Amino acid sequence: MTIPPPSPAEPPTAFDMRAFRNALGSFPTGVAIITTTGADGKPIGLTCNSFSSVSLEPPLVSWGLRLASKSLEAFRQADAFAINILAEDQKELSARFASGAIADKFEGVPWTAGHRGLPVIAGSVATFECDKFAEHLAGDHVLFLGQVARFDHGRQEASLVFYKGAYMMLTQSLRELAASGKLDSVHLDQARRLINCMLLRLACQNGSPEDFDAIERNIAEIENYSDAAHRAEASIEFFRLVTLAAHNEVLVVVAETLTTLLRHVLQTDATLRARPELVPVRRKILAHMRERDPDAAEAEMSHYFDQLRRGAAAREVHA
């Protein structure tokens, strides 16, 4: 397949650069730190939000570097680079690696040597270790293409988002909302009940035997834990598995937001205790899922939330 050469570009229209950047900023992006090693073997890195996936086979990704960057020569000389996708709790790292004023950006930053010695930053949501595939001069930037030699998707944590020139930290904001006590626990329970019952009905319809087996293993795991904190985390996993069995990407996002809130509420709930009476209820829910009986499953899930509410009310009385 021959790609026709681009038609000669029209002479550039004088753009209002601020307006142009604002328009570009209306596209929310993630934030990454691109790293490589210099000729002296020292780690080099900078913050970047121009990262993009390019091709699956072969696995190619790209990012753009300003010609004005002090790191330009190092990246042009290097044969490999790593992409470290940042989590919400790595906002400080993003600011550090965006600073042109810090001499050693890696000082005090935990990292390990990956593919070809590339610096892999600890705590990233995902990392892509790449061999340089190509580089193209593109206006006032150089576009680097990398072929992914190794990748890791280590942390199931919310990613840092950059939008309109600012960092968006949805989960952090939700956590602050929960921590501020502004979140009514009755409303949280109501939302959980409604959304999880809806997801459960979908899971009865769309769930695979493998999905149900995963839930079975999770229920056994909950029963094996004696301490409330581990049981609570495994119970959150029960709802995540039900959500996955619904096979609806949009509802997964909704459920994850709820899970973030719930996890925060449970982590700060000093009265939390193991709830052995909920074990048979989860087993009945799973049995109805395998029978693909959404009505019976939903009735059992409602019973589950009734028990939770009763337990919470009892704890409030004795608190």
Ligand SMILES: Cc1cc2nc3c(=O)[nH]c(=O)nc-3n(C[C@H](O)[C@H](O)[C@H](O)COP(=O)(O)O)c2cc1C
């Ligand atoms: C959120 C964010 C995204 C950025 N994205 C890019 C980018 O895609 N490409 C780039 O060249 N610079 C980008 N920068 C700016 C560089 O991080 C910054 O200029 C660089 O780290 C300065 O250091 P250097 O001159 O040593 O490279 C970004 C900065 C921030 C805060």
